Amino acid sequence: MEVELILALAGFAFATSITPGPNNLMLMASGANFGFRRTIPHMLGISLGHMLMIVLVGLGLNQLFVAFPPLQLAMKGASVAYLLFLAWKIANAAPPKDGEAKGTPLTFLQAALFQWVNPKAWFMALTAITVYAPSQELASIMIVAAVFASINLPSVSTWTLMGQQIRHVLTSDKRLRAFNWTMAALLVASLALILK
Secondary structure, eight states, rough: OOHHHHHHHHHHHHHHHHHSSHHHHHHHHHHHOOOOHHHHHHHHHHHHHHHHHHHIIIIIHHHHHHHHHHHHHHHHHHHHHHHHHHHHHHHHHOOBBTOOOOOOOOOOHHHHHGGGOOOHHHHHHHHHHHHHOOOOOHHHHHHHHHHHHHHHHHHHHHHHHHHHHHHHOOHHHHHHHHHHHHHHHHHHHHHTOOOO
């Protein structure tokens, strides 16, 4: 893969990884509620789960949706249901007692699996393969996946850090609840991507 193409891919990966979406909103809420350290498995699950998605899409997984259109509708339904469930969990997160939030952040596996129902992750993976590895050669697919993961992890970490910094402002139950409900509402608003 040419250097210019890798640089263009890096720009695309950064632009799509750093902008708001379901993953970043959930990481910000997790950073605020659980802190950076407890959110590390969630961040790693996003980056590595999305990297696997890119590889599988590059190897032809996207052809399943072309061959079986009802599968795409089923994925859309699962996406809506799961995002609504996560929004409910965020909105109803218990305020911290004695400096530690009740409940648990998403695990590595939960975050990795979430990529499969995240519309923004699908858009990113499909575009990355279509534009930057159109030949779908294994070497090109692996380069796209590696570039994406290396840029995605620092990008999503930024959102967790922002959430952790906001935690210092969310010193009352009332403020934390308002923040959690706002994050939940933004997550529900992100369903506009699915319901177009």
